[in-house]
Amino acid sequence: DSGVTQTPKHLITATGQRVTLRCSPRSGDLSVYWYQQSLDQGLQFLIHYYNGEERAKGNILERFSAQQFPDLHSELNLSSLELGDSALYFCASSPYPGELFFGEGSRLTVL
Amino acid sequence: GQQLNQSPQSMFIQEGEDVSMNCTSSSIFNTWLWYKQEPGEGPVLLIALYKAGELTSNGRLTAQFGITRKDSFLNISASIPSDVGIYFCAGQLPNSGNTPLVFGKGTRLSVIA
Numbered sequence: 001d002s003g004v005t006q007t008p009k010h011l012i013t014a015t016g017q018r019v020t021l022r023c024s025p026r027s028g029d030l031s032v033y034w035y036q037q038s039l040d041q042g043l044q045f046l047i048h049y050y051n052g053e054e055r056a057k058g059n060i061l062e063r064f065s066a067q068q069f070p071d072l073h074s075e076l077n078l079s080s081l082e083l084g085d086s087a088l089y090f091c092a093s094s095p096y097p098g099e100l101f102f103g104e105g106s107r108l109t110v111l
Numbered sequence: 112g113q114q115l116n117q118s119p120q121s122m123f124i125q126e127g128e129d130v131s132m133n134c135t136s137s138s139i140f141n142t143w144l145w146y147k148q149e150p151g152e153g154p155v156l157l158i159a160l161y162k163a164g165e166l167t168s169n170g171r172l173t174a175q176f177g178i179t180r181k182d183s184f185l186n187i188s189a190s191i192p193s194d195v196g197i198y199f200c201a202g203q204l205p206n207s208g209n210t211p212l213v214f215g216k217g218t219r220l221s222v223i224a
Contacts, residue, residue: 002153033211042216043154043199056211090153098142098203100212102153 003027004103006091012109018079021106025072025093031055032074033100034066037088049074081110117200117215124190125223132218133184134200142203143176143183144212149196157198158185190222 003026013019025032034046045058049068060066063081068074078085086109092100117134124130134143142161146154158169160176160183167174173186183202187194197219201212 002155004153043214045211045214048211058211092153098212099144099156099159100154100201101156102146104151104153 002101002103004091004093004101006089006103006106008106009104010107010109012111013081014111015081015083017081017110018077019081019108021076021078021089021091021108023074023076023091023093023103025074025091026095026101029093029095029101030072031094031097032068032072033092033094034060034074034076035090035092035102037090037105039087043090046076078108081108083110086110115200115202115213115215117218119218120216121219121221123221123223126190126192128190130187130190130194130220131184132198132220133182134202134215135182136202136213137181138202139180139205140202140213141180141205143174144201144203145172145174145183145185146199146201147196148199148217154199187220190220192222192224195220195222 005024007022030051032049035043046060047066048056052068063079066076088105090105092102144159145157148154158174163180165176171188197217199217200215
């Protein structure tokens with residue numbers, strides 16, 4: 001158990017819909033990262049938050065947005081969903097730049 | 112962006128065999144990390160390396176931070192069925208601050224009992 005909690009574990013929705021994925025980082029970690037992993041693909045970095053502020057953006061679509069709240073939990077919002085958005089979405093937290101501790105992921109299926 | 116070349120992409124080995132996989136880059140990294148991902152799970156940190164030349168073990172796993180700081184390798188000795196999974200290398204660029212880790216595409220390991 002990494003200490004990072006992600007909900008929901010599985011989500012099935014239709015094209016055009018909007019979903020919110022939630023992440024609670026390890027106790028004491030200020031950094032939260034979001035990654036996308038499509039079938040048989042590596043980990044694609046989406047966005048990084050540190051103590052509530054956005055610090056780095058990767059290949060995140062404009063239809064996607066995220067935020068980190070004062071209690072340090074984070075949410076990833078995916079809107080106008082397309083079939084190609086089906087993937088595993090991982091949240092990771094880190095005590096300092098370098099080591100990431102991943103949650104178990106949220107598997108999104110868009111039908 | 113930065114890329115890590117991880118090889119091999121996949122390997123099928125007999126139980127009891129030793130395994131070796133590596134990661135190379137054209138860039139220098141300050142930190143190298145190795146993760147393992149099992150089906151339906153998130154990646155789990157296996158070994159972290161912080162100094163060029165560093166050799167670190169974690170049970171049957173041994174990883175080294177290359178002297179040039181542009182590569183790293185992971186060895187698994189006496190493989191067992193539960194070693195099955197995807198192994199990812201990841202690197203932290205110097206002075207990267209908030210830049211996230213760069214990940215390789217993974218080595219998929221299958222162990223035949």
